[in-house]
Amino acid sequence: MSNSVGGPGNPIGGEADPFGGDDVLPIEKQRRAHQFLTQETRYHIIQAVLGHPRYLATLDEFEYLVPKNRSTIREHLDRLAEKQVMAKYKYRGDEAERNDPREFWGLTSYGVTLLDEYSYLRYVPVLRALQEHLYLTEKIKRHQDAPRPDLPEDVSDALKIPELDDETETLIDDVLAAREHGGGRLFDAPPIEPNEDIETEDGADRPLDELF
Template sequence: MSNTAGGQRNPVGDEADPFGGDDVLPIEKQRRAHRFLTQETRYHIIQAVLGHPKYLATLDELEYLVPKNRSTIREHLDRLAEKQVMAKYKYRGDEAGQNDPREFWGVTSYGITLLDEYSYLRYVPVLRALQENLYLTEKIERHQDALRPNLPEDVSDPLKIPEIDDETEAIIEDALAAREHGSGRLFDAPPIEPVEDVETEDGADRPLDELF
């Protein structure tokens, strides 16, 4: 099963390809893009955003999900924006509460096509299921429920989950089962029902293992 963005991989507007100009061979551009996307912090930021139930994550949500400090996450968000893979979206409506977040990070149209090219979108249902089974603090729950700006259709449509086939359902079940047994940890947050007898010391690092 695959969510498909369709179309050729083109940068935003008339800007040059962020992974090389006309003098760079296509295979070298692909190598650069793959290396960029699979850098550990950026890789997990991308997965956190793809798995978000509203496709847009606040910096606080990313800090909760990714086992890096805030400044490191911000640095890699800026790098993702420089390469046109992600952008900061702002909610400008009047219905948000005074303390509600108004800035969110999400994938761009170019980013959707690029991520589809490297098969990231096929795991959106799995990433979504994992996030829906995380324990959320009151603050993170408020951020997740906050009003958000509308994404362009060519971004939101490929992220909508179609009917789940048997293969994807099996992957989801395996991923959730792995979380229950304490392995296959993807996001740096406890399961929806954390073990009461286990305490994490303040400031302690919590391991985040790659699922795919």
């Protein structure tokens, strides 16, 4: 998180600050923003979209990745939209097949600014590596490969993965190794090439890797 005392980044188009008006102290706005982002379901949703290869996920993809039911995920997507952190993007091109999705959720300009202030963006390479090593059903693979609208240029630029330094490469290796050996599960989906002889018990814990 930024060491500055100012509140979270500027909202979209000069709209009212989602975490308080001029009468709210900057440090209180920071507390509210942090509390909002780290709520469990929203935390999973944000990680899922940051790790997505296109940074735009469908509701079905979120349902596959996030260990919550569909209605709960939809409710928290709406909350993220109310706070201007995420928005629904619609594909209006003619390259989609008849059964391809046309509605996607992604970060806004304000959203990437806010997440950058709280150091979420530094873990985009790790989250991407984890998603690349997940087993995907045919339906989810089709959703992932479907044509998408363009993100705003500043959002796309902010999410570009830079050349990895040694520390990040080591972190990726450690996280993938832990997952391979049965360590904490970041996404609610099996690793690539899952062991078909192992069954997950009903109600089993799905621990979250605490990257942040």
